[in-house]
Amino acid sequence: MSKNKVKKRSGASVKKISLLARIAITLGKLTIALIFALGIYSIYLDAKIRQTFEGQRWHVPVQVYGQLQILQLGERANLEEIAESLIINGYKKVRYVTRAGQFALFKKRLAIFQRPFDFSDGVSHAQQLSIEVVSDIVVALSVDKQAVAQLTLEPQLLARLVPDNKEDRVLVSLEELPSQLIDTLLLIEDRDFYHHHGVSPVGIFRALINNIRAGRTVQGGSTLTQQLAKNMFLSRERTLSRKIKEALMALILEYRYSKDQLLEAYINEVYLGQNYANGVYGFGLAAQFYFGKSINQLSNAQMALLIAQVKGPSYYDPWRHPERAIERRDLVLRLMFEQHLLSLADFEQAAESTLSIRSHRRLAKKNYPAYLQLVNAELNQHLSSFTQKSGIKVFTGFSHRSQQLLEQSVTEQLPRLERQYKQSGLEVAMVVTDIASGEIRALVGGRESGYAGFNRAVNAKRHIGSLIKPAIYAAALERFQEYNFATILDDKAITLKSGSGKKWQPKNYDGKYRGQVSLIEGLVYSLNIPTINLGMSLGLDNVADTIKALGFQHKLQMRPSVLLGAINMSPLEVNQLYLPIAGKGYAKKSHTITKILSAKNETLWQQQQLSEQRLSTNTAYLLDYALAQVTERGTAKSLTWRLNNHKVAGKTGTSNALRDSWFVGYDNSHLVTTWLGKDNNAPTGLTGSSGALTLFANFMKKQGVVNKVTEKPEGIVITLFEQQTGNAVTEECANTMIYPAVRAGIITSKQCLQEKVDQRSWFEKVFGE
Structure with missing residues (x-):
């Protein structure tokens, strides 16, 4: 061979080796770069996993409960x-x-x-x-x-307020789960869970063989850790890149956390169904969703059906596809039997059982939207929106019995009133509050039960009519040196002028004038003219101070018409105004929420039982006495027969042209505020006594009246007053009335307009008493 040929071959070999070397070097560099990039990406994934897994893993619904009895x-x-x-x-x-x-x-x-x-x-x-x-x-x-x-x-679970992501779940710990459910889950989804490191080639191969034998997919190849990574961090797209990311995350999860931590996370994360717009996540909620039971109350067949849902909640939906659901459930039961998790007798019993799912698909429908609106509003005042998504429990003062009876009263009475008074379109709002605690027990925001629209109890601002009068009379009774029940008030035609010169000529409801009446008669019979005279003599600013002291928080533009209720309030605000009156002068802010607990059972917020004295003890007693007289002989006297002579107190209210019908009443336990009207502000044909009072009476009769019991304060004395002058007098005077009064304000007169004439015979004088 010539030297030239040898040189050419050796040169080609060198070039070939050089090319391979360059390729190898390039591949090496690419490998190093890939490893480096993978390392950086893994660090990023690790940070993402830790942030989620060690922080607030899930947005868990707010669980709202009723009264803790x-x-x-x-x-x-x-x-x-x-x-x-x-x-x-x-x-x-x-x-x-x-x-x-x-x-x-x-x-x-x-x-x-x-x-x-x-x-x-x-x-x-x-x-x-x-x-x-x-x-x-x-x-x-x-x-x-x-x-x-x-x-x-x-307590009763009222609702689950689902967060914005529409994921609904009930968190459970491993200790709460039946061992049978855990063993079966691992058997079906990942029997090597406690032996692999996140990715299991053996599991993939076993799933492939089992699926070939069965002729269909009966087992998945992904580990529980991979499924957890997919559910918690990734989308459901089926791409190679997502699968690689899933495997990397599974390895990181296995490195960072224990098997028990991962299993508990999976049990709470796995998607198991759809409750209309809200996804059902985790076995805790799924047990309630499918069977209406807690997780530890499930039978073998029910546990098998839940685990069957892991493969495809939509495909195996027991409501829509019961045959598919039974087939998949029975397959799980057979595997349980084959792996000795069930005895033959238990297997046969479970396989022969029906699905035993709930009859209705909807879970925890919000039956009390008006009440829950108020709960939501208060919740936003107490906690941030982020904290609200951490699985908190909210306890309220809600009484299902009171709510049910309230709704029954509305359903029964409104149609009757419309027929009797030839009306249509009547609407209603009612609020029931516990006097001692201020807790709102029940609330109706309209005639349609369960309607989540306009909440009239909270948002309807209407003229309150004569409901304002107790505040005016309270302002007078606080000035006990000047006023008492016997104080004489004029009841004659009057004309008042506004700043612009416009005349106002108010009248009593019946159009009559009585010349003069006592202060208590003005309130008991809800007389307009005496009330205006009293308010003007007190001064509008002093009346405004009392209205605010009772709990009205908005700005008041005082003018004479306010004395007859030309002021807008919602039923909830009226309810707050009367709480100090019903509460012996003391009041707590009316509220729905009593306590908020974290997912770890720590108290995040609690209602403080603080009472503020808004009226003096003496004034509160006298006002309560007068409002009891209203129900016995005044504008609400029909309550004597409607409630079978049970002892209650209250006040009627009617706005101009009979547009609004009000009644606020209370017994020894509950304060009830009732409004009737029309959304278009048209006349109703109803006064406070013919309309709202009837709903109050119907509700109280159903719930049961706790008779009012009021102890007379030491500062109050039973006093004899002369009717015509209003003076405190002795027993020698004629034409007298007995009223309670503040001891410190009583100056007894020894003079009478007319002395009492002893009309007994001489025999009675000698031998009688």
Whole structure:
């Protein structure tokens, strides 16, 4: 071979080696760059994972609960009412209680197997309660057969306020889950979960073989950790890049967190169905969504159906596709049996059972939108929107029984009033408040129950008519040196002029003038002219101060017409105005929310039980006395027969042209504000006594009146007054009336217009008394 040929071959070899070297170097550099980029990207993913996983992982709905009913020895209680509340709360009535969620009602005793519930003082497990009542008084209480002085009943879940992302879930811990459910989940979805490091080639191969054998997809190749990464951080697109990202995240998750942490996260994250616009996430909520049960109450068949949903909640939807759901459930049950998680008897029983899902798909429909609007408004005042998405529990003063009776009264009375007075389009708003605490027990914002539109109880600002009068008379009674119940007020035609010279000639409702009346008669019979004279003599500014002291927070432009209620208030504001009157001069701010707990059961906010004295004790007693007279002989006297002579107090209110019908009434426990009117402000044909009062009476009759009991303060004395002069006099005077009055303001006159004539015979004088 010639030297030239050798040189050419050796040169070609060198060039070839040089090219391979360059390729190798380039590949090496690319590999290093790729590893570097992958490292940087992994650091980014790690930070993203840690931020989510170690912070607020999920936006969890606000859980709104009703009143926490606490029973104590010696207090009043009605077993049938408690039983009714239990049924509303999803408890089942049985002859003998054997499991959580059941109760048995006997003649004098109520046995309850209470479900687990996280009360503010820690986790409460399922426990057996016993309540014994004699003559409506609690005489014995026990928890798990141990006598106690008080016990707390599980509150009703009113609503779940779902966050903006429309994800709804109930967080559960591994300790709360049945071991059967965990074992079955791992069997179906990832049996090597506790042995791999996030990605399992063995699992992928096993799933492939099982799917080939079955002739269809019965097992997935992704680990639970990969599914968790996909559900928590990634979209559902099926691309290679997403799959690589999913694997990287799974490896990072396995490196950062324990298996138990990952499993618990998966159980709360997995998508398991669709409740209309809201997604159902996690096994905790899925148990309630499909079966109306807590997770630890599920049967084997129900657990199998839940796990079957992991593969495809839409495809295996038991409401839409029951055959598919049963087929998939039975496959899960068979695998459970084959892996010895079920006995043959349990397997056969489960496989033969029906789906036993809830009859209605909708979960936790908001049945009380008007009340919940108020809860939402208060919640926004107390907590940030971010904190509201952290699984908080909100406890309110809501009473389902009061709400139900309120709605029944509206449903019964409005059509009757429309027929009787030939009206149409009547609307209503009612507010029921606990006087002692200020908690709003029930609220109606319109005649249509469950309507989430305009809330008239909160947003309808209407003329309040004569409801303003107690504030004017309170301003007078606070000045006890000048005014008392016997003070004489003029009831004659008057003409007032505005600053522009416009004349105003107010009249009494009946168009009559009585010449003179006592101060108490002016209030009891709601007379306009005496009230105007009293207000003008007090001074409009002094009246405004009393209105504000009672709780009205807006700016007041005082003019004489305000004395007859030419002032706009919502029913909720009126309710607040009357709370100090019903509360013996003391008032708390009316509210729905009593306490807010975090997901960890920590108190985030609690209503402070602070009372402010708005009226003196003496004035509060006198005003309460007068309003009781209103219901006995005044404008609301029909309540004597409507309520069977039970003791209540209250005030009617009617605006010009009968556009607004009002009544505010109270017994010893509850204050009820009622408004009737039309949205277009047209006349209703109803006064306060013919309209709103009838709804109040209907509601109180259903709920049961707690008779008013008022103790006379030491500063009040029962005093004899001369009717014509209003002077405090002795028993020698004729034409007198007896009224309570402030002791310090009484100066007894020894002179009378007319002395009492002794009309007894001489025999009676000698031998009689």
